[in-house]
Amino acid sequence: MKVCTLAAVVKTPVTMEGAEKAYKQVPISKADGSPNFSFRVFTLDPGGHTPFHAHDFEHVNYVIEGSGAVVDQNGAETEFKKGDFALVLPGEKHQYKNKSKSQPLVMICAVPKEYE
Amino acid sequence: MKVCTLAAVVKTPVTMEGAEKAYKQVPISKADGSPNFSFRVFTLDPGGHTPFHAHDFEHVNYVIEGSGAVVDQNGAETEFKKGDFALVLPGEKHQYKNKSKSQPLVMICAVPKEYE
Numbered sequence: 001m002k003v004c005t006l007a008a009v010v011k012t013p014v015t016m017e018g019a020e021k022a023y024k025q026v027p028i029s030k031a032d033g034s035p036n037f038s039f040r041v042f043t044l045d046p047g048g049h050t051p052f053h054a055h056d057f058e059h060v061n062y063v064i065e066g067s068g069a070v071v072d073q074n075g076a077e078t079e080f081k082k083g084d085f086a087l088v089l090p091g092e093k094h095q096y097k098n099k100s101k102s103q104p105l106v107m108i109c110a111v112p113k114e115y116e
Numbered sequence: 117m118k119v120c121t122l123a124a125v126v127k128t129p130v131t132m133e134g135a136e137k138a139y140k141q142v143p144i145s146k147a148d149g150s151p152n153f154s155f156r157v158f159t160l161d162p163g164g165h166t167p168f169h170a171h172d173f174e175h176v177n178y179v180i181e182g183s184g185a186v187v188d189q190n191g192a193e194t195e196f197k198k199g200d201f202a203l204v205l206p207g208e209k210h211q212y213k214n215k216s217k218s219q220p221l222v223m224i225c226a227v228p229k230e231y232e
Contacts, residue, residue: 027201085143
């Protein structure tokens, strides 16, 4: 069993091409013995975004703070905000954007542990 | 892709023996095509708790609102609160308790989709 608070988890900049003003934490990791999936947390500062890309695994999201949009494979944006959940399926091109000018967007992005 | 807000998800009482004042929602489900895991949300009203039990799959938790405790297999309690994460491994006996007299405890409890 592990219990941890997000503020105590190391936060690192996301260096992947196409990411801007994005930071990553992994509060529940394969390093903790998690048998199937990892809970990562991304913080997107105002104007920040993740890459617009696709991959072979899913994302399951929960918005902890702030608001923004999920971009789908056609470029259409769906707004999401604190308290919302999202599911991006394997192979779906997607991007997360913080469209606020002042507030961070903080969200869980769970993935199979092999891809944490 | 799916985006949903928690307030729009059906909430049902947990009828499992040993649960008290507990309610369940499943915002991200195998019914949505989630390939590996499901995000369930449990609300424990003040004084509520889940069963003290063990099973062959893990829980990954995030506390959305309120505070309470996770009980381990020895009966020891670890406090957790809004913003905290927890991992309960397969086979670990555990229980979640809301020890508040006034506030609900609302938490994500992710599991492999077969056990949602």
